[in-house]
Amino acid sequence: MKYSVKMRASKNIDDKDLHIGGAEKIIDESELLNVVNKLTLRGLNHSRGDADFINLKINKVFEEDIIKVKALKTRTIDVKDSNEGLSVARDLLTSMGISDAQKVIDLLVNTNNMRGAIILNILDFKRMESDKEKGVRVTNMDYDKNKDVEVKNHRREALCLATKTLNAKAIIGEVCISDDPNYVTGYVASKNEYIRITKLKEKGDYRGGRIFLFDPRLDTIENTINYLENQLVVVYE
Numbered sequence: 001m002k003y004s005v006k007m008r009a010s011k012n013i014d015d016k017d018l019h020i021g022g023a024e025k026i027i028d029e030s031e032l033l034n035v036v037n038k039l040t041l042r043g044l045n046h047s048r049g050d051a052d053f054i055n056l057k058i059n060k061v062f063e064e065d066i067i068k069v070k071a072l073k074t075r076t077i078d079v080k081d082s083n084e085g086l087s088v089a090r091d092l093l094t095s096m097g098i099s100d101a102q103k104v105i106d107l108l109v110n111t112n113n114m115r116g117a118i119i120l121n122i123l124d125f126k127r128m129e130s131d132k133e134k135g136v137r138v139t140n141m142d143y144d145k146n147k148d149v150e151v152k153n154h155r156r157e158a159l160c161l162a163t164k165t166l167n168a169k170a171i172i173g174e175v176c177i178s179d180d181p182n183y184v185t186g187y188v189a190s191k192n193e194y195i196r197i198t199k200l201k202e203k204g205d206y207r208g209g210r211i212f213l214f215d216p217r218l219d220t221i222e223n224t225i226n227y228l229e230n231q232l233v234v235v236y237e
């Protein structure tokens with residue numbers, strides 16, 4: 001029997017809920033208590049601060065409901081600072097057919113303290129999430145093996161999320177900046193590859209976010225959000 005485990009941690013600052021971090025796992029029953037322990041520790045000792053609130057959700061899952069998806073190919077572009085990184089990201093989005101890529105970059109760098117992602121319609125640049133404060137959280141995904149539970153492996157967890165997300169019919173791209181003040185490497189992903197950019201922000205900056213690029217000609221927003229939130233996906237390398 002397998003279980004999906006979701007962890008989300010937050011902190012109370014001036015009566016406001018500050019997002020700290022989260023994690024998604026799909027694991028065997030025998031690992032359950034161990035994983036719950038480690039994810040709780042991750043929430044308690046996070047680089048964005050120690051959590052006041054940790055939400056853990058455990059669901060039994062059926063193997064026949066899990067789809068397997070191959071991890072996106074990866075490459076890395078080295079840049080000297082975040083300005084160069086953001087302009088590389090903008091050019092990549094343009095090459096993916098986004099008409100006003102600068103708009104996407106401006107929205108991304110002004111995003112802060114969301115626990116999910118923005119979904120942007122690429123035809124009219126309107127946001128498609130019903131809750132614009134939270135955004136849409138991709139859950140129910142993990143690797144088939146070599147799962148990192150103890151400490152966050154930014155690159156691997158982001159590749160897993162991007163692989164699931166870009167496998168949605170109508171998501172044609174993604175751009176991401178970590179909200180971890182020590183982690184400045186971000187990425188742009190397309191249907192074909194996951195492109196790491198070594199600096200999309202400067203060290204010490206707590207801001208971060210994600211934007212999914214949605215093409216309404218390829219699927220409905222309801223199907224897309226349902227897939228992102230609920231479809232069980234195991235990524236293999």
Ligand code: WAQ
Pocket residue numbers: 022113114115116117135136137138139154155156158161176177178179180183185186187196208209210
């Ligand atoms: N679903 C949707 N959006 C999410 C999720 C999720 N499961 N988790 C985080 N986000 C959003 C949320 O707004 C966060 O503030 C933002 O993305 C950044 O999340 O190859 O660490 O977990 O080395 O801080 C990139 C790795 C790491 C690049 C990205 O993102 C590389 C990272 P974080």
Ligand code: MG
Pocket residue numbers: 020021178179180
């Ligand atoms: Mg983070």
